Amino acid sequence: MSEKKFFRVPSLVTMPCAWSVGPFLDRFYAELGQKKIVGTRCPKCRTVFVPPRSVCGACWKPLTKWVELKDQGELVNYTVAHVDMRGAALQTPRILGMVKLKGGGAKVTAIYGEIKGVAPDRVKVGMKLAAVWADEPKGELTDLSYFQPVSK
Amino acid sequence: MRNVAIVGFGLSKHKAKRRDVNIAELLYEAVQDAFEKSGLTPEDVDAYVFGNMHTFEGVNQPELWAAPWIGALHKPMLRITTGGTTGGTVAQAGYYNVACGMFDTVMAVAFEKQSDGNTQLGLAAIVIPEGLAMMRFSPSLSLGAAAGGGSTGGASFQAQSYCHKSGATQEHLALHVVKNRRNAAKNPYAHLRMPNLTVEDVMNTPMISYPLRYGHTCPSSDGSAAIIFTTAKKARKICERPAFVLGVGSGATDPTINPLGAATTDPSEQLACKLAAKWAYEKAGITNPRKEIDYAEIYEPFAHQEMMWSERLGLFDENQGPEALKSGRTQIDGDLPINASGGVISTNAIGATAMIRVGEAALQIMGKAGEHQVPKKVNRTVSHGWGGLFQYVCVTVLGSEPRHREK
Amino acid sequence: MFERKVAIVGYAMSDQADRIEDTREGMIFDTVRAALPQAGITRDQIGTVVMCSNDFYDGHTISNAFTVEPAAAYAKDETKVEQDGMHALLYAAMRLASGNYDVALVVAHSKGSEFEAQVALSAQLDPTYDRQFGWFNDISMAAFQARAFLDKKKLPEEVLAQVAAKNFAHARKNPKAKARDYSAAAEAIARSKPLFTPLREQTVYPVTDGCCVAVLAAEPKARKMKNKPIWIKGIGHWQEAYALSERDLTKMESAKKAAKRAYKMAGVTQPAAEIKVAELSEHFAHQELQLAEALGLCEGTSAAKNLEAGRFGLKGKLPINPSGGALSACALGTVGLVRAVEAAQQVLGEAGEHQVKGVKLALAHGQCGPAAQNNVVAVFGK
Numbered sequence: 001m002s003e004k005k006f007f008r009v010p011s012l013v014t015m016p017c018a019w020s021v022g023p024f025l026d027r028f029y030a031e032l033g034q035k036k037i038v039g040t041r042c043p044k045c046r047t048v049f050v051p052p053r054s055v056c057g058a059c060w061k062p063l064t065k066w067v068e069l070k071d072q073g074e075l076v077n078y079t080v081a082h083v084d085m086r087g088a089a090l091q092t093p094r095i096l097g098m099v100k101l102k103g104g105g106a107k108v109t110a111i112y113g114e115i116k117g118v119a120p121d122r123v124k125v126g127m128k129l130a131a132v133w134a135d136e137p138k139g140e141l142t143d144l145s146y147f148q149p150v151s152k
Numbered sequence: 153m154r155n156v157a158i159v160g161f162g163l164s165k166h167k168a169k170r171r172d173v174n175i176a177e178l179l180y181e182a183v184q185d186a187f188e189k190s191g192l193t194p195e196d197v198d199a200y201v202f203g204n205m206h207t208f209e210g211v212n213q214p215e216l217w218a219a220p221w222i223g224a225l226h227k228p229m230l231r232i233t234t235g236g237t238t239g240g241t242v243a244q245a246g247y248y249n250v251a252c253g254m255f256d257t258v259m260a261v262a263f264e265k266q267s268d269g270n271t272q273l274g275l276a277a278i279v280i281p282e283g284l285a286m287m288r289f290s291p292s293l294s295l296g297a298a299a300g301g302g303s304t305g306g307a308s309f310q311a312q313s314y315c316h317k318s319g320a321t322q323e324h325l326a327l328h329v330v331k332n333r334r335n336a337a338k339n340p341y342a343h344l345r346m347p348n349l350t351v352e353d354v355m356n357t358p359m360i361s362y363p364l365r366y367g368h369t370c371p372s373s374d375g376s377a378a379i380i381f382t383t384a385k386k387a388r389k390i391c392e393r394p395a396f397v398l399g400v401g402s403g404a405t406d407p408t409i410n411p412l413g414a415a416t417t418d419p420s421e422q423l424a425c426k427l428a429a430k431w432a433y434e435k436a437g438i439t440n441p442r443k444e445i446d447y448a449e450i451y452e453p454f455a456h457q458e459m460m461w462s463e464r465l466g467l468f469d470e471n472q473g474p475e476a477l478k479s480g481r482t483q484i485d486g487d488l489p490i491n492a493s494g495g496v497i498s499t500n501a502i503g504a505t506a507m508i509r510v511g512e513a514a515l516q517i518m519g520k521a522g523e524h525q526v527p528k529k530v531n532r533t534v535s536h537g538w539g540g541l542f543q544y545v546c547v548t549v550l551g552s553e554p555r556h557r558e559k
Numbered sequence: 560m561f562e563r564k565v566a567i568v569g570y571a572m573s574d575q576a577d578r579i580e581d582t583r584e585g586m587i588f589d590t591v592r593a594a595l596p597q598a599g600i601t602r603d604q605i606g607t608v609v610m611c612s613n614d615f616y617d618g619h620t621i622s623n624a625f626t627v628e629p630a631a632a633y634a635k636d637e638t639k640v641e642q643d644g645m646h647a648l649l650y651a652a653m654r655l656a657s658g659n660y661d662v663a664l665v666v667a668h669s670k671g672s673e674f675e676a677q678v679a680l681s682a683q684l685d686p687t688y689d690r691q692f693g694w695f696n697d698i699s700m701a702a703f704q705a706r707a708f709l710d711k712k713k714l715p716e717e718v719l720a721q722v723a724a725k726n727f728a729h730a731r732k733n734p735k736a737k738a739r740d741y742s743a744a745a746e747a748i749a750r751s752k753p754l755f756t757p758l759r760e761q762t763v764y765p766v767t768d769g770c771c772v773a774v775l776a777a778e779p780k781a782r783k784m785k786n787k788p789i790w791i792k793g794i795g796h797w798q799e800a801y802a803l804s805e806r807d808l809t810k811m812e813s814a815k816k817a818a819k820r821a822y823k824m825a826g827v828t829q830p831a832a833e834i835k836v837a838e839l840s841e842h843f844a845h846q847e848l849q850l851a852e853a854l855g856l857c858e859g860t861s862a863a864k865n866l867e868a869g870r871f872g873l874k875g876k877l878p879i880n881p882s883g884g885a886l887s888a889c890a891l892g893t894v895g896l897v898r899a900v901e902a903a904q905q906v907l908g909e910a911g912e913h914q915v916k917g918v919k920l921a922l923a924h925g926q927c928g929p930a931a932q933n934n935v936v937a938v939f940g941k
Contacts, residue, residue, distance in 0.1 A: 006579045006580055008579065011618070013277060013618055015207065015210050015269060015270060015273055015274065015277070016269075016270055016273070017209065017210035017268055017269045017270070017686075018268060018269075019174065019175070019209070019210075019211075019268045019686040019687060020170070020171045020172070020173065020174050020265075020267070020268060021174050021687040022172075022173050022174030022176070022177045022687065023172065023173070023177075024177075025174065025687045025688065051687070051688050053220070053221075054176075054177050054180065054221070055180055055220065055221055056220070057219065057220020057221065057223070057224075057225035057800075058220070058225055058226075060193060060194050060195075060223055076804065077703045077706055077707055077803070077804075077808070078703075078706065079699055079702035079703055079706060079755040079756050079757075079758075080753075080755070080756040081694060081699065081754075081755050082752070082753045082754060082755070082756070083754050083755070084694070085677060085678075085681055085693060085694055085695065085696045085699075086675060086677055086678060086696075087677060087754075094694070096694055096695075096699065096755075098703060098803060098804055100804070109802055109804045109805060110803070110804035112688075112689065112692060112695075114694075120756075125706075125710060141688075141691050141692070153562065153657065153658040154562060154657070174686075174687050175686070203641075205614075205620060205621070206614060206615070206641075207614050207615070207620040208620075209686075210682060210686070211682060211683075211686050212613070212614075212615045212679060212680070212682035212683040213613075213641065213642070213683050213927070213928070215798075216683055216798075216801050216927075216928045216929070216932055216933065217683070217684070217685045217801045219798060219800075219801065220800070220801075224798065225799075225800060226797070226798070226799055226800070226812075226813075226816075227797070227798060228795075228796045228797055228798065228817075228820075229796070229797075229798040229933060230640065230642065230646055230649070230650055230796070231640065231641045231642050231646070232638060232639065232640055232641070232650070233614070233621075233639055233640075233641040234621075234623065234638055234639050235620075235621035235623075235624060241638050241639075244638070245638075245650065248650070248653045248654055248657055248659075249653060251562070251653075251656075251657035251658070251659075252561055252562060252652070252653035252654070252655075252656035252657045253560050253561050253562035253656060253657075254560070254561065254653065254656075268686075274620050275620065277618070277619065277620040278619060278620045278621050278624055400659070401636060402636050402637060402638050403634070403635070403636065403637070404608075404623075404627045404632050404633070404634075404635060404636075404637035405627065405633060405634055406627065406628055406633060407624055407625065407627075423634065424634075427634055427636075428636075431636060435659060539621070540621055540623075540624045541621070541624045541625075543624070543627065544637075
């Protein structure tokens with residue numbers, strides 16, 4: 001690396017975007033506002049997509065069947081985040097999980113969620129989890145605040 | 153060498169804001185349209201190529217996420233992006249995936265959903281980092297875009313030069329818009345469909361950056377397109393009159409947009425177009441485009457550009473573009489119809505637009521352009537795409553007969 | 560199969576380091592200017608140019624708008640792939656195999672010193688859902704993959720540090736790799752700063768600046784060039800599902816499919832025996848093990864066991880990443896092309912201090928997308 005100092009122009013290029021989520025995710029978020037989690041099921045392979053989709057890519061079938069999942073499920077994967085998205089250290093590590101919800105049959109895609117109520121070194125794939133909802137849901141992602149282990 | 157043909161072309165509806173769908177769902181429309189029209193399914197497709205200008209939506213490489221919606225869930229996938237020419241170069245990539253021998257049937261998909269982002273900022277970001285470094289401060293992108301008049305500001309230098317050399321007047325510019333937006337009225341997939349548009353209507357719009365008025369500029373559209381390429385052998389089993397790919401070329405020169413290049417290079421000269429056309433015609437075995445090309449689809453977001461490029465593509469002599477337009481030669485029923493689809497001046501989803509030029513030319517050969525099918529028999533077409541800092545041009549020549557002798 | 564054979568007939572590579580003193584255009588110009596005489600050609604002999612860059616990495620809509628001139632592409636047939644360097648090599652090979660051109664230039668570049676990699680990569684995420692969390696980036700997605708793999712194979716996290724340690728030791732012999740301190744041993748790597756478990760700072764790619772150029776030619780031209788042609792014997796690419804829960808994260812399915820296509824084209828039936836060296840784009844340490852398994856490079860089914868036994872080291876039976884791999888240096892978007900050039904150098908005998916002896920067939924791999932969603936595999940040989 002060079003010894004000399006070179007002039008750098010710091011530049012944050014902000015591109016304001018407003019993505020249309022489309023009618024299927026529109027309903028997904030609206031239902032979150034009702035403390036419900038919904039998906040769509042493929043008539044051929046029976047996969048339930050959560051969040052819901054308009055088409056099953058594997059079977060090339062448009063999806064019209066809506067399914068309401070339970071707000072409980074199983075942890076299928078996780079990582080403990082020690083940094084944020086840009087790499088800055090987090091004060092407290094955060095457990096990010098992939099959760100397969102009950103109520104959709106054998107093939108259900110996993111949703112993401114933060115896992116609380118368990119120490120990072122005690123998290124186990126297969127843990128039974130229950131969703132904790134925001135007190136006043138607004139029809140947004142954050143209505144499903146986090147997951148915690150199901151108390152026995 | 154392998155003969156490659158187009159057997160299907162699909163489109164979504166193009167509108168200013170397709171807020172009724174997300175990016176993936178918009179793509180599905182064009183892809184499903186292409187499958188329905190060709191009678192093929194994703195199972196028939198061996199590989200995909202995809203492109204768009206992804207800074208316009210702020211989603212990096214959307215084909216990673218959206219593959220299931222285009223039938224590409226478990227398939228080979230290449231991403232090609234070349235600025236405004238993207239749709240055309242993605243189409244060329246579709247051709248190359250088959251021509252090289254690796255795959256038999258390939259789908260090329262392109263789109264833009266500009267309502268999800270900010271088009272003028274996206275365009276300004278072509279030059280902003282260098283501009284900021286030169287100016288040693290960070291004005292907002294919107295200031296920069298506004299000060300430059302956005303893309304119209306840049307294009308006005310080119311328009312000014314072209315009009316000066318060719319004698320094209322404000323009236324010619326308006327005539328062009330009238331021709332194409334009336335054509336667009338015959339095209340159910342076009343964005344601005346204006347069957348009763350008049351020269352006066354166009355002349356009454358405000359001047360943005362002389363000589364270009366608001367009425368001389370393209371809309372910003374959300375839309376997607378898909379083209380299916382296959383071998384000549386398979387093509388004959390799929391449709392009656394496939395459109396064979398005869399030649400392709402994709403030229404690049406130096407940036408000529410103000411203020412960086414227009415001082416040293418005339419932005420209306422378009423060397424990249426002359427080169428790309430030369431290469432494509434050579435490969436197609438065309439020696440006299442004026443005589444041998446029956447139909448053209450030209451990428452013209454601004455009203456002077458169809459005239460300008462029809463000359464650079466060798467369809468008319470230099471500076472004869474305005475007269476060709478005025479005389480009616482380039483109307484749907486003219487002897488060299490151009491942009492029966494309505495062209496870019498009527499519909500512009502940036503990533504898809506250059507692909508639509510190829511698809512629309514294919515429709516004319518296939519005889520499937522419906523209400524905007526030209527009455528004469530179409531044997532050879534040229535499709536043109538443009539972009540970058542005014543320095544990219546892609547040219548694709550299609551024909552009703554294959555280029556090489558079939559084995 | 561290609562209509563006609565294509566070979567690498569020349570190359571050049573910049574250092575993979577933080578090079579703020581280079582402009583992007585300067586870096587490209589220097590590298591291309593070195594590649595042309597290395598291949599024994601001048602600008603006029605180039606038929607087509609395939610660039611490889613990403614608008615988000617460059618902070619430039621149309622990231623090739625200003626690179627036309629330094630890349631020797633002025634007044635030439637030029638296009639751009641926006642994935643990884645191997646994808647660009649593949650597309651350039653297609654353009655030559657079609658018969659339209661005889662000589663291609665492939666130019667991949669990025670300047671990690673000028674952008675935040677994780678911000679650019681997080682933009683790949685599904686904007687309607689994943690991205691909205693604000694937590695996820697390229698590393699977190701791979702972390703899920705690492706967790707699934709380690710759990711399935713019942714491997715301790717320390718194995719990741721062992722992969723990194725091996726590759727850093729190789730990088731010490733690679734003058735182009737200048738991205739980190741390569742003296743760390745496995746114990747220190749295993750204690751490096753945790754990012755998204757089980758991934759740590761030293762088991763994740765370091766982002767650098769870099770430009771890599773390959774000159775390709777189709778037969779018969781390829782046989783008439785200055786250098787011995789290193790043929791693309793076989794090449795394949797594949798993309799699997801984006802959503803992590805729709806994938807078997809333990810298996811690298813798309814790499815396996817890409818390799819299957821490449822091996823078929825190359826006539827390779829026993830890769831573990833026939834491939835003498837492999838350059839893999841292991842952006843994360845666990846991916847080297849997964850790739851070794853998916854590409855059939857192991858004896859038996861456990862890459863970890865092979866690693867421990869020394870099979871993948873420079874002196875082993877099938878060295879993996881003698882260059883140090885992506886874990887040692889990673890100019891995003893160039894990695895696969897660097898692997899391809901390294902593989903070609905191995906066959907040519909031009910790999911210097913990290914040369915493996917007697918290489919007839921070399922393998923190179925490139926990837927892009929979260930947790931290696933899209934893969935390209937190529938087999939090179941004389």
